[in-house]
Amino acid sequence: MLEQLERWVISTTNMFNDKLKQYAGIVAAKAEFCWQAVLEKLSLMLADGKKRAVQAGVAARCTTRECVKETEGKAVASAEKIAALVKTRAHRAKAQAKMQACIAAFKIKSRAEVLLSEVKAYAQSKAAVAKAYAQKCAAMAKACAQSAAAVAKGYAVSVIERVQNKYRMWKRMWRCNQHFTFWLIPADGQHIAKTHVKKSHLKYAVTGIAAFLVTVSVTIGVLAHFAIQNEAQKQELAEYKATKQAQEKTIQELQKMAENNQKQLAYLSKLEDKVRQEMEKNGAQLPPKSDISAYAGKGGPTLGDSSPMGYMLEQEKNIHNEANAKKADLENLISALENENYRREMTPSVWPTSGGYISSAFGGRANPFDGYSRDWHPGIDIAIDYGAPVYASAAGYVQQAGWYGGYGRYVRLSHDFGYVTAYGHMSSIEVSAGQYVQKGEIIGYVGSSGYSTGPHLHFEVIRYGEQINPSRLM
Secondary structure, three states, X not given: OHXXXXXXXXXXXXXXXXXXXXXXXXXXHHHHHHHHHHHHHHHHHHHHHHHHHHHHHHHHOOOOHHHHHHHHHHHXXXXXXXXXXXXXXXXXXXXXXXXXXXXXXXXXXXXXXXXXXXXXXXXXXXXXXXXHHHHHHHHHHHHHHHHHHHHHHHHHHHHHHHHHHHHHHHHHHHHHOOEEEEEEOOOOOOOOEEEEEEHHHHHHHHHHHHHHHHHHHHHHHHHHHHHHHHHHHHHHHHHHHHHHHHHHHHHHHHHHHHHHHHHHHHHHHHHHHHHHHHHHHOOOOOOOOOOHHHOOOOOOOOOOOOOHHHHHHHHHHHHHHHHHHHHHHHHHHHHHHHHHHXXXXXXXXXXXXXXXXXXEOOEEXXXXXXXXXXXXXXXXXXXXXXXXXXXXXXXXXXXEEEEOHHHOEEEEEEOOOOEEEEEEEEEEEOOOOOOEEOOOOEEEEEEOOOOOOOOEEEEEEEEOOEEEOHHHOO
16 A cells, blocks of 8 residues: 555656646747747848838938938948847847746746645655554454464363373372273173273283284284385396396397308408419419417307306407408508519519510620621610600619610619619610609600611610520510
8 A cells, every 4th residue: 555655656746747847848939939039020120120221321312422321320220229129128028938937837846846745744644544553453463363372372281181180090090900890881781791800911911912913013014025025036037037038139149240250251261362372373472371279169068157148258259369360361461462563563574665576685696797706695686666665664763864885875774673674776765864764654765876787675684783584574
């Protein structure tokens, strides 16, 4: 309620302030409009005064310049006097408008302040009444709560006293009597029976009943424990069976995978043997195979202390060892193949021209220039058309390229494994000293330079400084 009243006061105050601002704006707008109208009238009166002055000057038609000036001066003075009067009246009207606006604003503000003070006083009075009513209600609620607590406390005390009295009565009766009588009354009220029981017998009966109840409770607890344990064992047994089935299935899958891996390894072994056979045919030097003792298979009729997973692990271990051995063997074979390819690349084996025939063989021969003396021919002469391309018989570096005495235009190549090849009597050379050439690359063209009877290629092969017959390598 107080919050609603406070919100109403705030909204009313804001409304009066807004109205005051609106009224002040309206008054200011009216004053500005009046001022603009006065200025327009003043401008019109000034224009009219100037026009009358001009007309008066024309009508006078003074003959002298001094008369004209005097007439114009009087007209201007009259116009200025009229303008000053109008301006004074306009300022007075503006001041009166501002004064009226201020008076109206002050009245509105005073009225708003009075109304606001009245609203605040009313709100304070209502708030005081509400506060007094709330305090009265709180006092009444507190009194009711205290009375209810007192009643509850008294009832609880009375109940406790009755229970204590009953307990003392039964305790005194138990102590003071050695015999107790039990009456058995049927529903029809006839044949009432009674029996006397000693206190000691009653103690024994109660003790026996308590022991019986304890025994029954313990027995029930033990049976429940065994039942729960049995259920847990059944669940464990079911989980064990499920796990065992999953393991057996996994073992079967692993066995299939192991068989497939062993088949793949056997296939790789066959491929390796074929590669070795082909390399032996080509005269390559083969590396030895790995020792099979690291993965050789063994077996027996029983597992002994092992398990199916144990022998599967042994199989996987042997497969892993065999795969590593095959990997090493294949790497060695690849290395041997690379070495063999390098040896073939560096060994002179390509015929240095496209065709032609041997016109002069390696070794002793008749001198080609006189026909009867004997000389030693360190290479072979291959007769072929002039300008035919000359190919490098093996890959290597150019040791010499240029004119070399009786060999004419001469190229000498250095290869690995102690081989050197030489090419003479060429018409032109296509390589330079220090250059590396591939096997079969063009190094020049057939000619008849140097000591020659016609177009041919002189071809030499030297190994470890000793000249050998090129025909054995081609």
